[in-house]
Amino acid sequence: QLCRALLDEDLLLDSTPTYHLSTPEGRAALRDRDHLLLTCFASGERVVGARLTGREWDRLRTRISDEEHLWSAKRLVEFSQAPSLLPGDRPDTATARGFALRAFTVAQESGYTVLSGGLGQVLADGLDGRLLVSPAAKDVWVPISEEVRSGVRVTTTPPSQRTLTAGIPAFTPRMLSCMFWMGRYADRAEALVRLLSVALEHDERYRNRPWQPGSRSLQPLLDAVLAVSGTSASIGPLRAEGSQSQDILDGLVRLTVDTRTPGTVGHSVDLLAEAARAVRDQMSMTTWKVLGGGERALGALAAAAGDDGVQLDDTLDELLVSLLAFSGLAHESLVRDPGWLMMDAGRRIERTLALTALTREVVVPMTDPDTQSALLDAYLVTSESSVTYRRLYPGPPRSGQAMMLMLFDETNPRSAIFQLTTLRGNFDGLPDELRSGTAERIVEELITALRRFDPADVEVIEDGSRTTLADLLTALRDGLHAMSDVLERSRFAPPPAARPLWAGSVPGGPR
Numbered sequence: 051q052l053c054r055a056l057l058d059e060d061l062l063l064d065s066t067p068t069y070h071l072s073t074p075e076g077r078a079a080l081r082d083r084d085h086l087l088l089t090c091f092a093s094g095e096r097v098v099g100a101r102l103t104g105r106e107w108d109r110l111r112t113r114i115s116d117e118e119h120l121w122s123a124k125r126l127v128e129f130s131q132a133p134s135l136l137p138g139d140r141p142d143t144a145t146a147r148g149f150a151l152r153a154f155t156v157a158q159e160s161g162y163t164v165l166s167g168g169l170g171q172v173l174a175d176g177l178d179g180r181l182l183v184s185p186a187a188k189d190v191w192v193p194i195s196e197e198v199r200s201g202v203r204v205t206t207t208p209p210s211q212r213t214l215t216a217g218i219p220a221f222t223p224r225m226l227s228c229m230f231w232m233g234r235y236a237d238r239a240e241a242l243v244r245l246l247s248v249a250l251e252h253d254e255r256y257r258n259r260p261w262q263p264g265s266r267s268l269q270p271l272l273d274a275v276l277a278v279s280g281t282s283a284s285i286g287p288l289r290a291e292g293s294q295s296q297d298i299l300d301g302l303v304r305l306t307v308d309t310r311t312p313g314t315v316g317h318s319v320d321l322l323a324e325a326a327r328a329v330r331d332q333m334s335m336t337t338w339k340v341l342g343g344g345e346r347a348l349g350a351l352a353a354a355a356g357d358d359g360v361q362l363d364d365t366l367d368e369l370l371v372s373l374l375a376f377s378g379l380a381h382e383s384l385v386r387d388p389g390w391l392m393m394d395a396g397r398r399i400e401r402t403l404a405l406t407a408l409t410r411e412v413v414v415p416m417t418d419p420d421t422q423s424a425l426l427d428a429y430l431v432t433s434e435s436s437v438t439y440r441r442l443y444p445g446p447p448r449s450g451q452a453m454m455l456m457l458f459d460e461t462n463p464r465s466a467i468f469q470l471t472t473l474r475g476n477f478d479g480l481p482d483e484l485r486s487g488t489a490e491r492i493v494e495e496l497i498t499a500l501r502r503f504d505p506a507d508v509e510v511i512e513d514g515s516r517t518t519l520a521d522l523l524t525a526l527r528d529g530l531h532a533m534s535d536v537l538e539r540s541r542f543a544p545p546p547a548a549r550p551l552w553a554g555s556v557p558g559g560p561r
Contacts, residue, residue, distance in 0.1 A: 067125040072118040079123050080114075083107060086123045087181070088114075092488040093539040098126075100177055120488075126180040134172045136186055148173030150182060151190060166192040221388045221484065225329055227542035229389040232325040233396030236380075239318035240373040241404035241432075242279050246302055246315070247366045248428045249275050250359060253298050264424030266417065271428055272298065274411035278404050279305060279313040303362055306369075307352045315369065319344055322376075334383040337376070344372030388484055391476045395537075398473040399530050402466050405456065406523045406530075408432060413449055414516045414523070426452050435464050453508045453519070458500060466526065470497045486540055492533045499525055 053061045069076035071088075079086065083099030088110070097110060114121050133144035152169040155162040170190040173179035249271045256265040272288040279285075288301045309316040323341050326333055347368035354361040377397075384390050412429045416422075426447035430436040433456055443451045457466045470493055477490050503522055510518040 066127055069123045070119075071114055071121040071123055076118075076121075076123060079125070080111065082125075085126050087126055089122050089124070090120050091122070092117075092120045092486070093536060094543065095539070098177070098181065126177075129173055129179065132172075134186070136172065147175070148179040150184070166194050223542045223544055225332075225389060226392045226484070227538075228325045228328045229332070229393040230396040230537065230542065232322060232329070233380075233393035234400040235318045235322035235325060236373060236376055237397045237400040238313075238404070239315050239322060240370065240377070241401065241408075242275075242305070242313075242315050242318070243366050243369045243373065244432045244434070245271075245275055245278055245408070246305060247363070247370070248432050250299075250302055250363060250366070252424075252428065253302075254359065257298075263420035266421040267424035267428065270412060270415070270417070270421075270425055274408055275302075275305065277411045278407045281305065281311060281313040284311045284313075299357070299359055299362070303351065303357060306362065306365060307348055316348055319348065319369070329389070332384065332389055334379050336379055336383070340372055340375040340379060343375075344369050347372065386479070388480055391479050392541075395473055395476040398469040398476070399534055401464075402469045403527060403530055405433065405464075405466055405469075406527050409453075409456070410520060410523050413453065414520045416511055416514045416516070422449065423447060429456075433464050435462060438462060438464075449516075450505065450508050454505055457522075458503070458505060467497065467500050470500065484541060486536055488536045488540070489533045492529050492536070496526060496529045499529075 053059060067079075069079045071077060071080070083102070086099040088097045088099065089095070099107065102110065129148040129150055131146040132149035134147040134149070135141070135144050136147075139145060150171045150173055152171065154165045154168055156165060167190045170188050171182065171184040172186040174183045174185055249268075252268050252271050256262060256268050259265065269290040272290060276282040276285060276288065285301060285305060288298055290298070304311075304314070306315045308314045309320045311317055319341075323345070326337060326341065330337075347365045351357065351361050351365040380390075380393065384393075408429065412425045417425065423446050426449060427436065430439050430447060430452060435455055439447060439452065439455055442455065455462055455465065459465045460467050460471065462468055474490070474493050474497065477485060477493065499522065507518040508516060510516065
């Protein structure tokens with residue numbers, strides 16, 4: 051269709067039959083699944099129909115019917131054959147095998163020139179061959195005359211009127227992934243350090259004073275620590291009642307220094323440093339001094355046997371300083387290139403996930419007024435918004451006002467809406483080849499959900515909890531996880547079936 055529209059002629063060699071699955075022709079083509087290669091534009095997934103079981107095919111058909119506009123189907127064609135001799139064959143016998151020729155073009159001032167020859171590939175037998183799996187490859191040379199050869203020379207000197215600019219570095223999927231997760235691990239560690247500090251303070255304040263107003267806030271805070279860190283299964287419950295103070299302290303210490311359990315501060319700091327080392331050419335030289343301070347603080351706590359909470363408090367303070375310094379370096383010393391945009395996107399996603407988990411544990415359940423007031427105060431301190439709240443809303447904290455500040459206030463740099471609008475700006479700033487339409491659609495839907503939510507519905511209570519607020523938090527959490535998954539599959543995944551030009555490939559990897 052492009053050839054006819056642009057050149058007013060038909061292709062000399064027919065194109066591989068390809069269908070968009072939102073068209074009647076595409077839906078009809080699905081009946082012949084054994085001869086189709088299905089591709090999802092959004093995620094980059096490639097599925098061979100012949101390799102699916104009946105149940106897997108039914109699930110895929112259901113998925114395609116829900117998102118037809120994201121899928122295409124290409125018919126697997128039979129390739130021409132050529133006499134081939136592979137290692138292991140009898141030396142006096144050539145066998146007819148599938149053959150493919152990979153052609154190449156060279157960019158020139160006036161367009162592209164197709165080179166003569168190319169890469170010849172002997173194809174594997176059966177379905178693998180139709181998917182271009184190759185056990186052997188060789189250069190194909192085509193002798194041409196000087197008259198033809200002169201037309202394929204490439205100009206290497208740019209015209210004098212062209213302005214030379216600094217080279218733009220290549221952003222590989224691996225580098226973008228490291229930057230993205232560096233942002234996530236940094237904010238994950240910071241959020242948990244703040245929450246652990248507040249939980250430690252509440253333990254010291256209320257452990258031996260259960261008669262004080264607000265003492266019942268300790269257990270919800272301990273539950274929030276496990277929920278935000280995602281360590282309930284690995285760390286186990288932290289009980290405010292029926293346990294010794296040292297039991298809680300030991301749990302908080304483990305949540306800080308344990309480097310093997312995903313979700314702990316130590317684990318996040320370790321992976322933050324690992325990601326930073328993987329992209330050290332992007333980082334300021336001061337980065338290692340800043341991260342080293344946090345690692346030394348963790349080492350001091352790990353060496354403090356029988357700590358009564360003093361060393362834990364000091365370590366959390368030093369970790370917070372280190373993580374804030376790292377955040378400052380990232381914002382003041384790094385170029386705002388696609389790597390930085392992905393790093394900041396990771397921060398925004400992680401900060402919103404932590405906020406939704408904390409809100410679910412602290413604000414959604416209904417409690418008595420004293421407990422609610424103590425929990426909201428801890429919630430605002432953990433979210434670095436207590437001073438802002440007191441400036442805007444005199445008097446003790448109230449849930450509706452706290453939610454206005456933390457979810458819907460677009461001027462609060464700690465609010466959910468601020469994170470999402472900043473995330474949208476990060477996506478908009480990416481070059482076209484790195485943008486993800488699906489991720490951008492998800493963030494728009496989440497922004498719309500927040501802006502359409504009536505803040506008065508925060509106080510809608512059913513069965514002792516704020517159910518409408520809980521539904522909003524669930525939508526935010528699920529949307530952010532889906533967005534991160536899309537980026538992992540489409541922008542951080544290595545190119546499919548990548549293999550060097552100098553070798554063929556076999557199922558299971560290059561040979």
